[in-house]
Amino acid sequence: xxxxxxxACVCLPLEPELEARIEISCRLEQVSWAAPxxxxxxxxxDAEGLLISNRLPIGDELFAAAPKLxxxxxxxxxxxxxxxxxxxxxxxxxxxxxDVLTHAVADLVLGLLFALSRRLLENAEYVQSGGWSQAxxxxxxGFDIRGRTLGVVGxxxxxxxxxARAQTLGMRTLWNDxxxxxxxxxxxxxxxxxxxxxxxxxxxxxxxxLNPTSHHLISADELxxxxxxxxxINTSRGPVIDQVALTAALEAGTLAACALDVLEQExxxxxxxxxxxxNALLVPHIGSATRQTRYAMRELAVRNLLAVxxxxxxxxxxxxxxxx
Ligand code: 8YV
Numbered sequence: 484x485x486x487x488x489x490x491a492c493v494c495l496p497l498e499p500e501l502e503a504r505i506e507i508s509c510r511l512e513q514v515s516w517a518a519p520x521x522x523x524x525x526x527x528x529d530a531e532g533l534l535i536s537n538r539l540p541i542g543d544e545l546f547a548a549a550p551k552l553x554x555x556x557x558x559x560x561x562x563x564x565x566x567x568x569x570x571x572x573x574x575x576x577x578x579x580x581x582d583v584l585t586h587a588v589a590d591l592v593l594g595l596l597f598a599l600s601r602r603l604l605e606n607a608e609y610v611q612s613g614g615w616s617q618a619x620x621x622x623x624x625g626f627d628i629r630g631r632t633l634g635v636v637g638x639x640x641x642x643x644x645x646x647a648r649a650q651t652l653g654m655r656t657l658w659n660d661x662x663x664x665x666x667x668x669x670x671x672x673x674x675x676x677x678x679x680x681x682x683x684x685x686x687x688x689x690x691x692x693l694n695p696t697s698h699h700l701i702s703a704d705e706l707x708x709x710x711x712x713x714x715x716i717n718t719s720r721g722p723v724i725d726q727v728a729l730t731a732a733l734e735a736g737t738l739a740a741c742a743l744d745v746l747e748q749e750x751x752x753x754x755x756x757x758x759x760x761x762n763a764l765l766v767p768h769i770g771s772a773t774r775q776t777r778y779a780m781r782e783l784a785v786r787n788l789l790a791v792x793x794x795x796x797x798x799x800x801x802x803x804x805x806x807x
Contacts, residue, residue: 489531489792490551494523494539495558498778501785508793524548532556532788537579542566546573554791556784559771560584562801563693563720571802578787578797581640583779584771589644591770592688592718595742596649599686599714601625602740604764626685626712629653634684636660636677636700637691637719638668645688646672657683661696681708686716693720703728706738714740718770721745730757744770 491509493502495516505511514526516536527533527549535541537559546552546569554576557565562579570577598604602623609615609622633649635642638660646656646669656672659680668674677700681687687709691697701715702725709715715738717724726747732738740762748755749768757763771777783799790797796806 489553490529491532491534491788491792492527492530494518494533494535495781497534497781497785501781504785505789508789520545527552532792534558534784534788537561538564540564543569543573546570546575554578554788554797556788556791556797558780558784561692561720567802571805574805576787576791576797576803576805577801578784578791578799579801580780580783580787581799583783584776585640585644587773587776588641588718588770589648590773591744591766592641592645592716593648593652595716595718595744595764595766596628596686596688598764599625599716599740599742600628605761608761631655631685632657632683634659634675634680634687635672636680636687636689637697638662638665639690639692641718642688642690643667643669645690654686661691678705678708681705681713682710684713685710686714688716689719689723691719691723693722697723699723699725701725701729703731706732709738711737712739714738714742716742718744721747721749726757730760730763733757733760733762740764742766744768 488508488510490512491505492512492514494514502511512526514523524545527545529551530549531551532554533552534556537557541555543566552575555570557579560579560581565577567577602625605623630653632655634657635646636659638658646658649656650671657675657680658668658672659675659677663674700723706728729741733741742764744766745768751758771780787797787799
């Protein structure tokens with residue numbers, strides 16, 4: 484008697500070798516990453532595994548339609564778009580892809596830090612618009628990184644690597660987290676209450692996950708604590724910052740500049756005021772967007788998917804209590 488292989492639904496393009504790995508033990512059904520929810524729900528009716536971007540909201544409506552589903556393998560470290568509680572109630576394992584993207588995100592943070600410190604956006608615009616050719620004014624002056632204070636909010640994997648790298652650049656570092664005691668926090672970095680960290684820092688970098696307590700963690704009052712010469716970097720999730728309040732602070736000059744990889748609405752509305760600000764450096768959610776890192780994320784997601792479907796422990800499960 485032959486038993487049918489479990490059905491794995493894959494909702495983003497995968498390399499042929501990763502597809503081949505899945506097909507050793509599963510039947511693979513490819514669904515477009517842009518498929519509307521109804522189409523996805525239709526596709527997962529018989530699926531035992533679903534591999535999908537962590538940016539797509541997945542909750543009980545889909546779980547209810549997929550009674551055989553055993554694993555939701557997300558591609559990405561954040562899991563704010565997934566309803567883990569609902570998955571757990573239905574005994575569905577949920578996994579993410581931590582670690583493999585830590586250094587790529589930290590690279591981007593440093594890139595944004597350097598860009599802000601030399602006002603690259605404004606100075607490049609000055610050249611491109613002909614200002615330099617006409618010797619209209621001197622270039623904009625930036626700030627030295629060495630000797631400045633970096634405040635890191637959220638001391639998980641990425642926050643720690645950013646802290647350690649900033650120290651090698653000669654920065655003094657402070658940290659804040661919902662846990663005020665982290666035994667393995669980076670040495671030589673000092674804990675501060677959030678508002679004290681904001682008051683003392685020249686550069687603030689956000690590395691918290693998005694959850695009900697971190698939603699609008701940085702609002703008008705917190706922005707009001709920052710020094711007028713300070714800059715804010717966000718590579719975590721857009722809604723961690725109240726973007727209306729941030730736009731107002733940047734316009735009023737109570738905050739010098741920001742660099743955002745993430746926005747409250749992605750992609751932003753074409754008339755979003757923040758798009759027009761010369762002191763807002765915006766990039767389109769590219770923290771993990773290198774070929775090597777994106778491949779490593781997909782590969783880890785495939786390992787999570789296959790582990791559950793073949794009865795092995797998945798490497799990075801977010802709700803291990805569902806595993807038998
Ligand atoms: C993106 C990220 O989600 O991993 C995360 O949580 O924010 C990013 O890596 C990426 O686009 C994966 O879909």
